[in-house]
Amino acid sequence: MEHQPSGPPQAASGDANAARALRVQMLATEHWSLLATRSLSWNESFARAGMFLTLLSGAIVALALVAQATEFGQAFSLFAMLILPVVLFVGVATFVRLLEINNEDYVWVKGMNRLRGAYLEIDPELARYFVTGTTEDAVGIFRTFGSDIVGPRALDTGRFHGLVTTPTTIAFVNAMLAAVLAAVVSVQLSMQMEPAAAIGVVAFFVVGVGLFLFGYRSQEMARLAAGLPKPGAQSSSDNP
Numbered sequence: 001m002e003h004q005p006s007g008p009p010q011a012a013s014g015d016a017n018a019a020r021a022l023r024v025q026m027l028a029t030e031h032w033s034l035l036a037t038r039s040l041s042w043n044e045s046f047a048r049a050g051m052f053l054t055l056l057s058g059a060i061v062a063l064a065l066v067a068q069a070t071e072f073g074q075a076f077s078l079f080a081m082l083i084l085p086v087v088l089f090v091g092v093a094t095f096v097r098l099l100e101i102n103n104e105d106y107v108w109v110k111g112m113n114r115l116r117g118a119y120l121e122i123d124p125e126l127a128r129y130f131v132t133g134t135t136e137d138a139v140g141i142f143r144t145f146g147s148d149i150v151g152p153r154a155l156d157t158g159r160f161h162g163l164v165t166t167p168t169t170i171a172f173v174n175a176m177l178a179a180v181l182a183a184v185v186s187v188q189l190s191m192q193m194e195p196a197a198a199i200g201v202v203a204f205f206v207v208g209v210g211l212f213l214f215g216y217r218s219q220e221m222a223r224l225a226a227g228l229p230k231p232g233a234q235s236s237s238d239n240p
Contacts, residue, residue, distance in 0.1 A: 024122060031115045038108040045101045049166055052094040056173065059087045077188050084181040091174040095211060098167040099218045109144045110136050171211040179204035 063080060070076045116134040120127055133140030183200035187193070 020122065024119075027115050027118050031112060034108050034111050034115070038105060041101045041104055041108070045098055045166065048094050048097055049170060052090055052170065053173075055090055056087055056177075059083050077184055080184045081181070081188070084177060084184070088174060088177045088181060091170060091177060092211075095167055095170045095174060095215075098170060099215055102165075102167065103218060106141070109133075109141055113140050113144060167215055168212075171208065171215065174211060175204045175208035178207040 062083065063076070066079045067076050113133045113136055116130055116132065117136075120130075120134055127134070133143035179200040182203035183196045186196035186199045191199075
């Protein structure tokens with residue numbers, strides 16, 4: 001007995017188009033969700049940095065007023081030792097949170113690259129319209145970040161970029177705060193100005209290097225979470 005088709009070809013084609021449209025809608029919804037989450041993360045980053053710098057500015061003004069009233073006497077040193085640790089704590093907390101936001105950004109970018117890859121599976125002809133990455137490897141993710149460089153040294157191009165980022169700026173301010181606090185404490189211990197200044201310089205480098213190493217390790221963990229090789233390593237997409 002000859003098998004009869006269950007319905008006209010137009011109905012089957014309509015079902016396929018409806019399923020395709022539903023898939024695109026679901027992917028677009030997830031894409032907008034990742035975009036909104038990334039936007040909220042960056043807004044928090046700017047707000048946290050601004051809050052810390054506002055607190056620092058207020059503390060400096062307060063120290064200036066106290067210094068004027070006490071002529072840099074004992075009361076000024078005591079006030080500085082009370083307020084500077086609070087500002088330094090907020091600064092370190094801000095630095096850590098900014099690192100977390102940067103690390104989270106790897107995840108959102110990887111997810112959006114995955115969705116763009118799904119768009120290309122539906123319609124490969126859209127590839128020429130995408131200026132951002134569509135793969136989850138190192139080249140694709142850094143292309144979304146605006147670094148469209150292919151080759152084994154693709155991850156080396158931004159080795160100095162870390163010196164101008166927001167977390168690095170906050171880390172530098174934190175190191176300066178630690179240096180000032182160490183110098184004030186040293187003066188309170190009846191040290192001369194030269195040894196106290198030397199202790200402040202040492203505190204600056206110790207805190208600065210410590211924050212730098214912490215940030216570097218945090219970045220390496222983010223690379224591993226996003227499936228990225230270490231800087232200088234050749235990504236899988238570069239292999240023939």
